[in-house]
Amino acid sequence: MENLYKEYDDLLPKSILDEIKEKVPSSISQTRLKKILEASHKEWNESRVDPGECVGLVSAESIGEPGTQMTLNTFHFAGVAEMNVTMGLPRIIEILDGRSHISTPMMEIYLKKSHSKGTDIRKIAQSVKESRLKDILSGISINVAENTISLELNNEGMKELDLIPSKVAAILGKSIKGWNIKNERESITLKARSKDESINEIYKMKEKIKEIYVGGVKGINQVLPVKRDDEFVILTFGTNLKEILKLDFVDHSRLRTNDIHEIRNVLGIEAARQAIINEVYKVIENQGLNVDIRHIMLVADTMCTTGNIKGITRYGVVSDKSSVLARASFETPVKHIISASLSGEIDPLKSVVENVMINQQVPIGTGVIKLMMQSKKELKSSDKKD
């Protein structure tokens, strides 16, 4: 038995061999197993891409063609309490362009069992949300005569963030220089140390104070607790993967974000590649279209091979093409020709576009196969050497 498997070690990938081992009953006869392996090997060979197959172009057309149908049927969730997330063609463009600032960054925070029952879900959600001072204020006023700003704190707001006036005062003290901070029971008074502070300056300070960060996770602008099946999930608008991962009530294994660049920075390029595949596939599935996942995988691979995320744009993947002509044929030709002529670039003419342009055989399909033949002269000279 083992010998038979060994024979196929080089012929079939390990995952398939393992699957056969696992699924085949141990009582199977030698000849039947051989038949199974033979059939698997045949099937495996047939499902492989042929040499010279133009996978990139086929992928491009396979994603592009359904894309033309997508623009027409974009769905809107007007007035629904769900968050308005970019979907459809704009989202695909956004991902494939490799944009670092996406239009709707979003996270799905799953909670550990002990927190997901929903008893304190509001509080947890609030603690995740980035809070600024204005969120816990019930009033703010300027006393022009005394050059002071007085803040009235909102008890409920503070409660949700586990804050007390003294703590708030301490945060203020850290971020503001040159002002005296006096902390009373439910209000804080700020007084300028320099006496000749103009009203304009004070007003500016008032606006600045409002925006001071007091708690929660930076970058999370909105939270929405939602019930999914039996557990509560927090949907957020805005992302901060690094900080959310640090929170102890979060189920790290199911945490999701749609910001691919953030995934790349926190979890690495392999995770980012998978994220691209997931996100693109999700959109395509959502539209009820059918694209083979391998096409998307290929695109994700090309975007990630350098270790950084490169978009399918003239600044991204296209700029990495070795051929000047190929680059020039895709947007901004003048730029590429000028820079190539300045640096004396050599075009190796190894890809499709440039060979179409100069009317040479395209190294794809039948074009990659070449016949090698030794001439009589060469044969004779090699005979002599022997």
Add this chain to the structure above:
Amino acid sequence: MVTDVYLNGKFTGTVDEAEEFVEKVVTERRKGKITNNLNIHFDKKGQGIYIDVSKGRTRRPLIVVKEGKSLLTEKHIKQLEKGEISWSDLVNQGIIEYLDALEEENAYVAFFEHELTPEHTHLEVSPIDILGLCTSLVPYGNFNQSTRLNAGSKNQKQALGFYAANFNVRMDMDVNLLHTPQVPIVRTIMHEISNYAKHPAGQNIVVAIMSHGGYNMEDAVVLNKSSVERGLARSTYYRPAIAEELRYSGGLIDEICIPDKEVKGYKSEKDYRLLNEDGIIYPEAVVQEGDVLIGKTSPPRFLSSMDEYNLASSTRRESSVGMKHGQKGIIDFVLITENEEGNKLVQVKIRDQRIPEIGDKFTSRHGQKGVVALIVPQGDMPFTSSGIIPDLIFSPHGIPSRMTISHLIELIGGKVGALSGRYINGTTFSAEPEELLRKELLRHGFRENGTEVMYDGITGKKILAKIYVGSIYYLKLKHMVANKLHSRARGPIQLLTRQPTEGRAKEGGLRLGEMEKDTFVAHGAAMLLKERFDSDKTVVPVCEGCGLVAIYDEFKNRSFCPICGENVTISNVEMSYAFKLFLDEMKSLGVYPKLNLKSKY
């Protein structure tokens, strides 16, 4: 409450009681004390009154309504019929007023008189007002989707008809004339108003809605060959050929004549055979592609001071006007005149009869356009039990998705009209009701729903289904295959790129574009792809020393490089001429495009 008042978009003052003010202006206008060219709009939200008397506003007439009663009474209508008063009298009396887009915002307009309530301020003169001229020519338009009405009116603008009674002395470009145009049986009020009988654009033909061996799928239609031979949808296509004796500097002038054999670019004697002594073709001559219509010679192009003494180079150029590629016809008439500059001007009108053929485009007035896919001999056409043979077979699959109910109603209407010998009123919103048409059809001894028993023309068997057949007004559209059919194997190329020319008129190639190229690549058909793009293939000698294009000297039968001389290896490289041009353009920009050669094998 103070409201701003704007006159022609400019702030002019304020008013205390806005509503009162607006009402006063309107009543004064209706009384004729203020010009009826003035429109006033009260913006309740933005608190502003906008008065406009400027030009260029689109305005439309409406009947004024007071306390739920139309000001236009039976009395007025009777007076109108007798001709005692006119439209402008009604406008002056304040019974009808013109509103612009802004004032319309303050109006509450009723569609029909019986719908009036005390809240209404205006009444539509006629509901057909919402349609334009061409759209109101569609009968039973209110049974249709608006998109179909748009398509229907668009198609009517392309129909061939009787465009002008003086057509035979006119010199219009690209004109078609329908031979036996008819007035539609099912008509709208707009046909009367627009004097449609003076310029009809279609024919009433018998239409059966059924399948015919799949030859009318995908919007195609099947025509009856005998109907075509009897003159159905026959038309004439006219186009002029124009030549002018241009004057050049130095007193030189074009000459309209039969060109001399010495003339540069002389075609052949055969091409000039139809010209009279004056160099112009005679009327009723049958002309083919390539024939010369007006013989003309021009003075030599580059006449420098040196050449004036050189007799050899003073030969004139041939610049005749001939028939273009793919054209044929008969000379209709010849016009010799003078233009504004006093130059001799010759115009020749060519006429070509167009008999309906496979590929010509037809449509009813309901956006149901289609292309002729088959012309069937009358004997093979299906026929009804009374012996009626349809002129055209329309596919039923064109109906459900497009929902052109008017097309179906016109069929019944046309049938009834033809049987009763009268016109059917199909005006949108006020047409003869369908039920009455059906009853009338029943009285004529036909099935009420318009269907009839039909027999297959080929087998003679009775067709199991009853076929919906009747008369529809059909239009022949100006898109005819004779003007479009085109193919090419070899032909002219462009001078600059050596690629095939573009377009039918220049006998151009059919472009294998970027996306078509992709299909070859996706199939891995590299050799086929290369062959397809071989149209501008050239072999260029390249110097391996400097990597630039070398020169081949045909006299000495050897190549040399203008830079490196003769003692370098020069290899012949096959490339597209466009790429060679690209290399030349690079060089002209001061960029050195060096080719590094290497054996391919």
